[in-house]
Amino acid sequence: MKKLLSPVISLFIIFSLFSQTVFAEEKQAELSDDSKSAILIEKDTGTILYEKNVHEKLPPASMTKIMTMLLIMEAIESGQISMDDQVRTSEHAASMGGSQIFLEPGEEMTVKEMLMGIAVVSANDASVAMAEHIAGSEEGFIDMMNKRAKKLGLNDTQFKNTTGLPEKDHYSTAYDMAMMAKELLHHEKIIDFTKVYEGYLRENTDKKFWLVNTNKLVKFYPGVDGLKTGFTSEAKYCLTATAMKDGMRVIAVVFGAPTSKSRNAQVTKMLDYSFSQYATHAIHxxxxxxxxxxxxxxxxxxxxxxxxxxxxxxxxxxxxxxxxxxxxxxxxxxxxxxxxxxxxxxxxxxxxxxxxxxxxxxxxxxxxxxxxxxxxxxxxxxxxxxx
Known part of the structure; x- marks a missing residue:
């Protein structure tokens, strides 16, 4: 009888271990099945709740602007600039393609208005205008971006521009992007911009411009209040999203999803998973x-x-x-x-x-x-x- 039971028990143990492995793989595929990389973290502790190819270097598209916004918020907090400062648009800034608020050379907007354009519609022209306002040139600001990434210990990120437009050797990773988002969220006022679903610039002029957030989850997922989408033909569909529920804030990042629908679905699954399985115990x-x-x-x-x-x-x-x-x-x-x-x-x-x-x-x-x-x-x- 013992001789008969021994192989049966062994087979049961092997089957159990195999089942756990298959379940883990299915669970992983279920959360982010067709992205190139993804990560889910709890913001306060930085604990990783889910990961997939998190250190793979990939083009981040407009998620680049998370670092751009971080440096803007740090310049505001340090007193270098203020929300009410007037920012003049150079010809170089006005020439940016892709997502934009159609700034004209010489046009002025406040830092607050420029930041709204960057956060809501991913304005490339506003990103470059702010870079020049803070650092004197886009090149100087890019140097600041790379130094700030190194200071955060992010060694798998390299910036070549402030916008995320396609450029050789411009890359980041899901892990690095989550850490940048975590740092940006220390500046709580940024949420006042990233949570806006729609609004206007030049409201009292004949050039009134309607803003609609590129991050549709701000409207369609309760608790989502940021942060940044991204898309280029090279990068595909990317998103760094953050949501707060019952006092817990999480950050989800997806690189290289094939469609915007898939990108949003994967982030939604990660958010659902975090809020159904975890909670935070407030300490200080x-x-x-x-x-x-x-x-x-x-x-x-x-x-x-x-x-x-x-x-x-x-x-x-x-x-x-x-x-x-x-x-x-x-x-x-x-x-x-x-x-x-x-x-x-x-x-x-x-x-x-x-x-x-x-x-x-x-x-x-x-x-x-x-x-x-x-x-x-x-x-x-x-x-x-x-x-």
């Missing part, structure tokens, strides 16, 4: 102070370490959260000058003592170098106090 809000770090030779002696983004733990739906804990690790000391946003520590989220994720803690304010007089008074105060 963005900007939560979690300690102070000493600043050597600074105008202030210390700076607050705050969360760069909202902090949450990703869990399977129905999973218990009582074993989730956090650990704060702060730099012992940093040297002035310190810029607001510089990393000064790390927050580690653990479950049952095992690390789930790491998030940067950043300085909540600028700290300049102390003047010689400030340093003298401190030294004198220490001397008198010791006596």
């Amino acid at each position: 809000k963005k900007g939560k102070a979690l300690g102070k770090v000493k600043v050597s030779k600074g105008s202030k002696k210390e700076v607050q370490a705050v969360t760069k983004d909202s902090i949450a733990a990703l869990i399977k739906k129905g999973e218990k959260t009582d074993q989730i804990t956090t650990e704060v690790k702060l730099d012992k000391s940093i040297s002035a000058p310190v810029k607001k946003g510089d990393q000064v520590g790390t927050l580690i989220v653990l479950k049952d003592g095992k690390e789930l994720s790491k998030s940067p803690l950043i300085a909540d304010a600028d700290v300049k170098r102390a003047s010689w007089w400030q340093l003298y008074k401190r030294a004198f105060g220490m001397f008198t106090h010791s006596n």
